[in-house]
Amino acid sequence: MPKLRLLLSERLGLVNLLASPDYIEESYSLFGIKDSHSLRQRQILSAFGQNGRFFVLTIDSATIEAQNALLKTFEEPTKGTHFFVILRSEDVFLPTLKSRFFVIRSGESRGSQGDDGMVASFLKLSPVARLEYVKKNFIRNKTIGKGEVFRFLDDLERELYGGFRSVGRGNGLKSLAVVSQAKKHLASPRSSLRLILENLALTI
Numbered sequence: 796m797p798k799l800r801l802l803l804s805e806r807l808g809l810v811n812l813l814a815s816p817d818y819i820e821e822s823y824s825l826f827g828i829k830d831s832h833s834l835r836q837r838q839i840l841s842a843f844g845q846n847g848r849f850f851v852l853t854i855d856s857a858t859i860e861a862q863n864a865l866l867k868t869f870e871e872p873t874k875g876t877h878f879f880v881i882l883r884s885e886d887v888f889l890p891t892l893k894s895r896f897f898v899i900r901s902g903e904s905r906g907s908q909g910d911d912g913m914v915a916s917f918l919k920l921s922p923v924a925r926l927e928y929v930k931k932n933f934i935r936n937k938t939i940g941k942g943e944v945f946r947f948l949d950d951l952e953r954e955l956y957g958g959f960r961s962v963g964r965g966n967g968l969k970s971l972a973v974v975s976q977a978k979k980h981l982a983s984p985r986s987s988l989r990l991i992l993e994n995l996a997l998t999i
Contacts, residue, residue, distance in 0.1 A: 799851065799879060807846050817848045824941040826857035827984055831864040839873045847875035855883050855942035856982045862892045869895040883945055914950045918970075918999070925996035934989050941981060944988065948978050951999070970999045 804812045812818050819837070823830060834850070842848045869878060869892065885893060885900075917928060933939050933947070955971050977995045980986050 796851075796853075796881070803849055803851075807844065807849070816843045817846065818851070819849070820851045822853040822942075823857075824855050825982070825984055826852075826854045826861050828858060828860045828864060831861040834865070835868050838868060838876050838878075842875050847877055849877045849879070851879045851881070853881040854887060855940075855945050856887060858982065858984060859889065862889050866892060866895070883942070884949060914947075914954045918951070918954060922997045925999070926993060929992040929996045933992055941988070944981060944992070945978065948974055948981070948995075973999045 800812055803818065804810070807815060807817065809815050809818075813820070834852075838848070838850065840848070872878065880896065882888065885898065888896075917925060920928060933944055951974050952971065955967050955974065973995060977991050980991050981988070
């Protein structure tokens, strides 16, 4: 994000980029259909300056309805309107929507725990201990949103894919399926974070 801000600051010729009415920076744990409609309406507005308008969106998950509603917007944006979308994973977007973008892969891991060893340790815990872990770090922690949970699940997937170091191969494949299902449920706007994480802890 700092590099992108610097790039756009130079592009717009602004010292204080965040104060510009032509620069919109927003973050979404779950990008829904209402967000999609709002973005479509705002992106048709004319820029205040001569360099166009720039939307920088950080999206952790998005509903299928919201993505379908944005297909035309991202395929043919209003003249002078530019979109930069930062995703935790390319899998957040459907292939049809992702095809509208030029994809840049940063190669940087955004681990939720800041230490891959924490994830490996979580997998080695007993089901009861894993349950207490998710309760303490996610369910009872009111500062944690869906974005952090998605990143935790991404870390789990990477650990399980990395040779199934913490569990046997058969169990590892089963655990990958559990994590994948948890991410699918988490993307639903009506999902229960508590139920998803408790099931994960007891069945992974």
